[in-house]
Amino acid sequence: MDTEKLVHYHQEGCVGYIVFNRPPANAYNLAFHLDFEQAIQAACADAKVNAVVIKSNSNKFFCAGADIKEFQSNTFEQNQLMVDKARQNLDAMEASDKVFIAQLEGHTMGGGLEIALACDVRFAADKSFLVGMSEIKLGLIPGNGGTQRLTRLVGVATAMDLLLGGDNISPQEAKRLGLVNKLFSEQDIQNQVLQFAMRLGSGPALAIAATKKAIYAAADKSINDGLALERNLSDQLARSEDAKEGFLSFVEKRPPLYQGK
Structure with a gap:
């Protein structure tokens, strides 16, 4: 420092x-x-x-x-x-x-x-x-x-x-x-x-970034454009390794280990 x-x-x-x-x-x-x-x-x-x-x-x-x-x-x-x-x-x-x-x-x-x-x-x-x-x-x-x-x-x-x-x-x-x-x-x-x-x-970097992006879009996009962005971001995340880890860790009752992928 x-x-x-x-x-x-x-x-x-x-x-x-x-x-x-x-x-x-x-x-x-x-x-x-x-x-x-x-x-x-x-x-x-x-x-x-x-x-x-x-x-x-x-x-x-x-x-x-x-x-x-x-x-x-x-x-x-x-x-x-x-x-x-x-x-x-x-x-x-x-x-x-x-x-x-x-x-x-x-x-x-x-x-x-x-x-x-x-x-x-x-x-x-x-x-x-x-x-x-x-x-x-x-x-x-x-x-x-x-x-x-x-x-x-x-x-x-x-x-x-x-x-x-x-x-x-x-x-x-x-x-x-x-x-x-x-x-x-x-x-x-x-x-x-x-x-x-x-x-x-320690959270899911991809989901955190997507959340921030979607929230700020609400300020300057129409509701239809905002919903389209949300759907796109959500669909991308659903295919991510982090999402798989999130579900698996929930089922296995352990803390998730996110990789930002």
Whole structure:
């Protein structure tokens, strides 16, 4: 594990970890997103893992979004390079066969929330910190998928309220609105995230990837196109070695040993 990087990747057993490491707030710049890109690529290429946890070295901040001071002093062209890389990174996470899990234990704001929204699952500590996107207060809108992914999660009315107001909310409110999947105590969140990730890590990689693909298709396909995709994916899986192993292990009353084939 290269702790000198602003973002680094390491693997523990069947779980991958991407860790933000730019104190004090993990405010990101181009160098951050270049390291983030390498970490995402390493995670996606790691055949040992199905699940990747994104977390912070800080218990105060998950990520505060773009480094505003650096953003303000840069040229438009310099900032655009960073924004383009951020967009590529979040799109790569969403397109990956891996399940990305955001472990939120501190302030998750602006572009930091956009990173969490691009994850497939969001777990948060049941404590006091801020969650929100305040770009409108800077005369901007979220530019890394925030308007689109937030709306798909919480609906038009709630997204309008959050984005037009630009106010931050608590993780408890984020859970109520459906932005966060589950809340866990500060003492238990790491263990709960690990248990969830390990279940995926030892699970059937082909079925996990197909599930993710089918769920996301529901957001932008007609019901008929979505059902056609589901049938195609389901039929492919039925012919897989993993499906045979799943049935056999059930009959033999033993844990399955999936091979991703």
